[in-house]
Amino acid sequence: MTTPPEPTTCPILHLELGPLDLNLLGLRVQLNQVVLDITAIPGPGNLLGNLLCAVAGLLDGVDLGSTLGRLLQNLIDALIRLLEGLGGGAAAPGQVQPS
Secondary structure, three states: OOOOOOOEEEEEEEEOOOOOOOOOOOOEEEOOOEEEEEEOOOOOOHHHHHHHHHOOOOOOOOHHHHHHHHHHHHHHHHHHHHHHHHHOOOOOOOOOOOO
């Protein structure tokens, strides 16, 4: 009898916190290094694992830097148009208003 192959896992979160030593008004808090790994395991009956693996894969291959840059630029352009509309078409200081 052969064992079924291990399902592919999806890394969700890897968090490393270094040692922490706090003195809060006479209350001393000490914490050693903490490493937290959360991994989703897809497969039959693993509803949450299937969902998180699907969500984690949505942004694979997407250049977030340029995508966010375009979104921010579009937002800035829309705000400028809105402010120009509220100002009755008045030119901003230092700009020449078209005749």
